[in-house]
Amino acid sequence: MSERYEPNSFEDKWRSRWSEAQLFRTREVPGKPKFYGLDFFPYPSGAGLSVGHCRNYIPTDVICRKKLMEGFNVLHPMGFDAFGLPAENEAISKKTHPSPMVKSYGENYRRQMDLVGISYDWSRSFYSSDPEYYKWTQWIFELLYKRGLAYRRLAKVNWCPKDLTVLADEEVEGGNCWRCGTPVEKKDIPQWFFKITAYAQRLIDDLDTVDWPDGIKNMQRNWIGRSEGVEFDMKVVFDSPSLFGGTTKREGLGREFPGELDSTPLPPPFSRNEKEEGDSESDFVVISHEPGPHFRVFTTRIDTIFGMTFCVIAPEHPLVETILSTVPAERKTEVEAYCTAAKAVSDLDRQATTREKSGVFAGAFAVNPANGKHVPIYVADYVLMGYGTGAIMSVPGHDQRDFDFAKKFGIEIIPVIKDVGMDGAGSETSTISPNSPSSSTSIDHASEAKDGILINSGEYDGLSVAEAQKLLGEWMEGLEIGEQIVRYKLRDWLISRQRYWGCPIPVVHSKDGDESLVPEEDLPVELPDVESYEPADDGSSPLSRIREFVNVTDPEGTLGQRETDTMGGFACSSWYFLRFCDPTNSEDPWDPAKADYWMPVDCYVGGAEHAVMHLLYARFWTKVLFDEGLVSVSEPFQRLMNQGQVLGLTPYRKPQEGEKLQVGEEGLLTSFDEAAEIQAKIDSGELDADNLFYRWARMSKSKGNVVTPDEMVDQYGADALRIYELFVAPFESDVQWSNDGVAGATRFLNRVFRWVSDVQDYYEPNWESFLAVENVEGKGIGIRRAIHQATKKISADIDRFAFNTYVSEMMKCLNVVTDALKNADWTDRGFILAMSEAVETLVLLLAPAAPFSADELWESIGRNGFTLNQHWPSYSEAIAAEDTVTIAVQVNGKLRDTITLGADATNEEMEAAAMSSEKVKVHTDGKQIRKVIVIPAKLVNIVAQ
């Protein structure tokens, strides 16, 4: 064997041996525990894998390899998320078909994964675009449909004018398309939805049962956005007898609206029938005791109802129409102008929080059910039609947005909550004049606090916020003017895509407008293989232009048309982890017994960017499948880990004349070649140094900062790449890529090879049986201690995803055993046995991280087979234990000396040794010793004064 790490001499050999032996084929040995390790389903990009992707796959591989060595049946599969926009867009731009393109990219991914030595069982692999796979995606669609969880409706949707497609809410980032950054427009199209909202509460509750990063759990909770509050009804009137402080007397619980305000003849109340097509989010159910228009508001702060000084409805709210039919013409004109203008403002602009509040008085008043007070109703675009009821009660004293609005429009501000911390000197009864010079631009920090007590609230004064919320909610329910409800921000999952490259939706529309599922025996509805699949710019699906696909006849001869939308890619990735349990089943999506064995995924590894999309959808589908009895777990991923990103050094240059920077940009992206030219000019003094600078950015083809595993393996070897990626930083941290670090990993492997070659001639393969009877002390014991300590530490480190300390522990252990060679005594039996144990153990500890080298070293010491088939090393606490301990001696908490004692030293012995230290005496002389703290085997702290 070579004395050096020469990966070129052995990597190919082991790759082919592993392949021939089908080493990574999933084993289902009866009686063994199982482990399912999974990486996020990748879309195989044409750019190939970067070292950033490897940071995902290598750690999972380490875990899976260790689990296999520990005696688990391990499922470690990989497949490709082939359908979707990225593939289709790229195929269009390259004037090719997405199917062969994606297959070739997938094959390249596989080649690179094999190159790095990831132990995937390729016999279980598939593409989500395989008909054998998407048949079952369609089957699950039909299951959802039958359970009432898939439906079609006309809806305003996000429309990307560049990609020419509808986008899910989650695909809109800051008002722009997540993929191309184009501002999103609104468009009305019939769309398919999955009713994920029906699972909102379970999706929140079951987060408590999984072992995920808190950050991801929180993001999901926020995304689902549960809020508890009260939804209640308010009467609309067209005069304002009690405006601004009219009715202040209260007649107690159970009081009704002041009846005398109803004298004006009013239009009939609007009802559910009048609501606009497509506005299914809001229910305008009127609980009507009295004639006249009403509207409903939702609030999470019913306790502040006495602070309501106005109401706001969204420009799209149906009540606008109702009010306008009654108000004077000039008011009508003004309101209509505002609504028209508001609808023209893009979503992006409308959502900008820095935007100044705008609005207009609608011409009517709302009656506060709590005190009968009449408050003006405004139309303003800061209230959104899409959330709650599209109407709010405004409490400027305790809501920043209402406050801003009130300031601008000169509306009264009444504080109704007093901070409990105050001593009563506050402005309990006074109101704040909106134009008062002393009033600030922001409401008091304490004013939004939820722990105050009520003021200015009639007989509710003095109650806590929580008490008032409960009582007011109950009071409203008693009078049937409102109810306590729970709302969620989560919307139903829009799956329709008007694009070609996706899983067809298995539905047929009949001439009379009925829709029916394609019979199960006719699945899959195959995607037709066509030359032209570009989307039409009217938003219709390319499939709608393929006559042979669209027109169908059922067995009775009835004509129909196929649904021509396809499913968004997240449908395909919402169940692939189940298919891996039984990937070739042609009768069922999977055999429930097999899924019950392998599920849940024990360790799921991928980037945090999928925190709310894929991970929420996959949880939802799993729950539906659980409810159907197809799988026995309701959470698919027991443990989730997010690896950090790998950042590449990215050159930027200063813009030249005529070039402009976008907002937020520091400089213009440039290539390394161009950067070198600029650097040369800087060096020669032709340009100033600030013309070129570097930033760390996520590796991407467009930034030109990608480092590939291919070049790393070629230059340093796969194991050096693996070791470096594990060692460079904690698993979850971002890293700044450096080739120097890979060279350091090479150095470590070199030292391992040299050490093993130094030892191999003396290696005793039967060390274990000899050690069992021979008492090893003296020269061997230090080696044995180091190796047992390393085994203990490494076993725990891998389990807790501390791969960086796993590698550093191997380095530390190697330092000990190579140091021991300096005083090697190959005539000493104990030394030989200890060194033999060390070689064998360290090679096995190395195996998950550096499998090529481990197998090569294993062979070099004369052992047969693969390290992956060996038992993971065990350790003995007794051998790992030190026989001496180093005690820290502190005086008043400051370290003054360290002393070495036997590991069995008693507290009294420790204290005595500490007190007799000369260094300690220097600091205690002349002082009185108050106390001595002794931590066994660790430390003595002498408190002296």
Place this chain on the structure above:
RNA sequence: GCCCGGGUGGCGGAAUGGUAGACGCAGCGGACUUAAAAUCCGUUGCUCGCAAGAGCGUGCGGGUUCGAGUCCCGCCCUGGGCACCA
């Protein structure tokens, strides 16, 4: 604005409330070499000191404790997510 992370040597980072800086990178000194690379040995938080040693040190300010990088309170900076969500 709200919700999560993270601030430790020149750098990446380590550290169940108990010796801060493991392990590595880079640097410095030395060995080997005609020379270089590679490799090996030593050294490396800062300040003062010839030295022994002393003092200071985990973003800032307080607190709890015999003892705080670690726990608590209040800030600052930074990365990410969400956002007129009532």
